[in-house]
Every structure is written in structure tokens, then in C-alpha cells.
Amino acid sequence: MAPVRLLLPASVLLFFVSSSCTTIGGLSLRPDGSPGPETCPEKALEAMRRLGLSVGDSSDVELDxxxxxxxxxxLYDGPVESMLNSPLGTLPAVTRLYGRVWTGGPQVVIRYNEAHPPDEEPIPICAVARLARGQLKKKPESKPGTAILEFSSAGLYIVNSFR
Incomplete structure (x- = not known):
């Protein structure tokens, strides 16, 4: 049997390791599985400035x-391909948006890191999908790793960091 003085430090260490946020690919996850804060890469900030996009600029997006x-x-945890339903700055409707979906929390989180206008090279961006009044809230019948949402579209908002 291990002496008590050895078990106590090991128990304290195990507690702190298990109660902290986990990380996936360097991104911290909150206890509910939603992503933690993330900075917007300087390349994306510069590209958005060149496009004339500012924090809060918005459009309509088809989520999948x-x-x-x-x-x-x-929606499923992982990569997603979305599409603008209306122009966003100089980006035309039908611009494809690429990002990631997290379904772990009560609300779906969708973060976009790339816009691909028709017949152009991909452009780095930082944007999120949102709807007011909890409309990105998962339906109760959603299974782990998935989110059933009432609507196929949402608002897309330009951000300078992910919170």
C-alpha cells in the first residue's frame, strides 16, 4: 500500500489536470466543449482591411x-463549408466560407477562417455565425458530436478575435 504522503500530491496533481480546459490543436476548449478564445491571425486582419471589412460588418450565410x-x-463537429447569401463588402454572394463547427456546448459555435470568392484565390478572414435569441441553440434531440438546428441560415459577422 502506498504511503499517504505520496497519494496526496498525486491526487492534487490529478485534480488540477482533470479540471483544466482541454486543448485540440492548440485551441483550448471550455468545460462544456465549446472553443475558448482565439486570436485572429495578422494575415487575416490585413486581408480584411484590404477588403474594407470592419468588425461588426455582417451578411447572411447558408450554414452548410x-x-x-x-x-x-x-451540423457535425469539424470542418464546414458555408456560402454567403448576400454580399459582404467586396465579397459577392455565393462566396464559399470555410471554418469549423463545435457542438459541445448548448449553442453551436461556428468560426470561419477562409473566404473563397468565385474564380479567386482563398482569402484569410475571421468571422462567426450568429443568430439572436438563441437561434443557434441545439435542439434537445441532438446527439453527441452533432447539432440539430431549426434554420439553415444565420448571420455572419466579421470579428478581430474569437471569444
Missing amino acids: VNQTDTSPIT
């Missing part, structure tokens, strides 16, 4: 191009 105009839709 494979489920356009469907209700409800199911």
Missing part, C-alpha cells in the same frame, strides 16, 4: 452548402 434551404439541419 449541402443542406441549403433545409429545415431543420444537422
Whole structure:
């Protein structure tokens, strides 16, 4: 049997390791599985300045191009391809947006890091999908790793960091 004086430090260490946020690819996750804060890369900030995009600029976005105009839709943890429904600055409607979905918390979190206008090279950006009044809240029947949402579209907002 291990002496008590050895068990106590090991128990304290295990407590702190297990109660901290986990990380995936350097990004910290909150206890509910939603992503923690993340800085917007300088390359994206510069590209957004060149496009004339400012924090708070917004547009409408189709959350998953494979489920356009469907209700409800199911999103999965991981990469997502979305599409602008209306122009955003100099980016035309139908610009593809690439990012990541997290379904761990009560609200779905979607962060975008790339815009791909038609017939142009991809452009780094920082943007999030949002809807007022909890509309990105998962339906109760959502299974782990998925989120069933009422609507296939949301608002897209330019940000200078992810919170």
C-alpha cells in the first residue's frame, strides 16, 4: 500500500489536470466543449482591411452548402463549408466560407477562417455565425458530436478575435 504522503500530491496533481480546459490543436476548449478564445491571425486582419471589412460588418450565410434551404439541419463537429447569401463588402454572394463547427456546448459555435470568392484565390478572414435569441441553440434531440438546428441560415459577422 502506498504511503499517504505520496497519494496526496498525486491526487492534487490529478485534480488540477482533470479540471483544466482541454486543448485540440492548440485551441483550448471550455468545460462544456465549446472553443475558448482565439486570436485572429495578422494575415487575416490585413486581408480584411484590404477588403474594407470592419468588425461588426455582417451578411447572411447558408450554414452548410449541402443542406441549403433545409429545415431543420444537422451540423457535425469539424470542418464546414458555408456560402454567403448576400454580399459582404467586396465579397459577392455565393462566396464559399470555410471554418469549423463545435457542438459541445448548448449553442453551436461556428468560426470561419477562409473566404473563397468565385474564380479567386482563398482569402484569410475571421468571422462567426450568429443568430439572436438563441437561434443557434441545439435542439434537445441532438446527439453527441452533432447539432440539430431549426434554420439553415444565420448571420455572419466579421470579428478581430474569437471569444
